[in-house]
Amino acid sequence: DFMLKHILLGFLRYQPLTGYDLKLLIDNSTGHFWHAYHSQIYTTLRKLEGEGLVTSTLEGPDERLGRRVYTLTAAGDAELQQWQRNTLTELPQGKEELLVRLFFAGSRPRADVLAELRLQRQKRAQQLEIYKAIDPLKLLREIGGPEAESRWLNSESHYWLFTLKYGVAFQKMYLAWLDETIASLEGMAD
Amino acid sequence: DFMLKHILLGFLRYQPLTGYDLKLLIDNSTGHFWHAYHSQIYTTLRKLEGEGLVTSTLEGPDERLGRRVYTLTAAGDAELQQWQRNTLTELPQGKEELLVRLFFAGSRPRADVLAELRLQRQKRAQQLEIYKAIDPLKLLREIGGPEAESRWLNSESHYWLFTLKYGVAFQKMYLAWLDETIASLEGMAD
DNA sequence: GGCGGCATGTAAACAGTTACATGATTCC
């Protein structure tokens, strides 16, 4: 656990980055399966610095702006590798608010439930389009720069693509289930 | 938010229950999409009592055993209905640890990643079998007793079945994605 | 007599969330 810690270390393995860089990167990639607020990112970076897993320096053309750039240390790299060696043995405990609401929806007006499901359907369809528009290779080149092309583009891009495919498969499954559920509810006599 | 509160109120709408009853019920139903530890259940019940949403009495053949039975109040029922009226407008922020690990797996030995995915595949298959073995009607009868048959069995059972179908669809999607990912990894030259 | 299940709690730690707060730059 403490996923954010390893997400930050994971991105810093590519190159030194600021908190803001990391926020943007996460929003466009891992945030789809592990969200983080900027407040948590900044505080965690400071904490990692305290643990000696990263170092930071103020950089930029004008130092007043306080662009604090974080760099992975050897200890941070070792910590990341240790985390990667620990195989995940459990299934996560899912948190699906819509299912909780649906589970107890027996006493609600059917029209309300249907409206809620249709809204979710719309949101899920939007999310699917967002996933379809993501280009992992482009993102990788942005973070790595031109010289990265040869170094990790091949190995990383496959894994990034796997997670993206999961996102697409998940949304499609969700949409199909919503459609089936909506149709089933519509067909029920009151 | 604060899902557990409404899960507890939702179950207590059927009939008075103890903390332990609720723990068992949750483990066998809503726990699949919103997990809760007994420690949280007991403390939340006390909190709900403080808010006047439930009342509790010590019951049983021997009162020393301290089986504390909680009953929904009118205020609790109103709170539940209010929660049900607030349509869910957002998508939940997913938390998928496996995807995070996979995202940063570029530097790991392929054999390790494959082993991790195969273990997850096994766990997911087990979970799918668990879902297939669940009988929502049986669970409903157990919680409601014989006189419940006419009151809510019809309306509730449909919704309970929807959530179960989601669980099955989710695990199947996950298995298919794992199989595809594993096959893709196996076919990659090192 | 011991083990597993029943049954109920408390306390502490921690991750994640929300709210508050500030200041520079860039574009219209």
Added chain:
DNA sequence: GGAATCATGTAACTGTTTACATGCCGCC
């Protein structure tokens, strides 16, 4: 001049998790 974006942080809260803790009952 004002709005949006860049950029960084602190403080407080709260839900969740882990660990600690106790005692009865029924069965082998």
